[in-house]
Amino acid sequence: MSVLAQLATVVVDCADPAALAAFYQKATGWELGYSDEDFASLDAGGAGAGLAFVRVEGHQAQTWPEGNKHLHLDFTVSDLAGAVGELLALGASKPDFQPGEGQWVVLTDPQGNPFCLIPATAAN
Structure with missing residues (x-):
């Protein structure tokens, strides 16, 4: 079977992209690719898909273990x-x-x- 697509980035909806990117940058050691008030991305340095964070107005945090989990x-x-x-x-x-x-x-x-x-x- 031929590959039709390859995962490049997992994008997480959030209230504050820069702050969340900073947390995951410290956690993973990945490089900050881009950041502004509405979007931030981390580059996994060839180790797989990167992470990105996008501001969603009125974003509701996920709840654990029940509730509005998304991923x-x-x-x-x-x-x-x-x-x-x-x-x-x-x-x-x-x-x-x-x-x-x-x-x-x-x-x-x-x-x-x-x-x-x-x-x-x-x-x-």
Whole structure:
């Protein structure tokens, strides 16, 4: 089968694109590609699809574990506990509800979007 399309960027609706891009830039080490008050993007440096954030007026944050979830991101990490601690220090939150029986950790970014941290060994 021939490839018709390849994922280039995951775009996240949010209230403050620059602030959310800054959080994920610190979390991933990716380079800021562009930023203004309505849009910001991060370049994964050839490691796959990038991330972008677009301002949506009246944006409602996702709720976890129930409610208006739209999507979430999964990130692999080499040190799960260490990554959780560092991301909490950057402004992430850790919801009480944690599915997966300790196989991964769910956090929310500063604007309420859930994302998961998965040990790199579990992702292989």
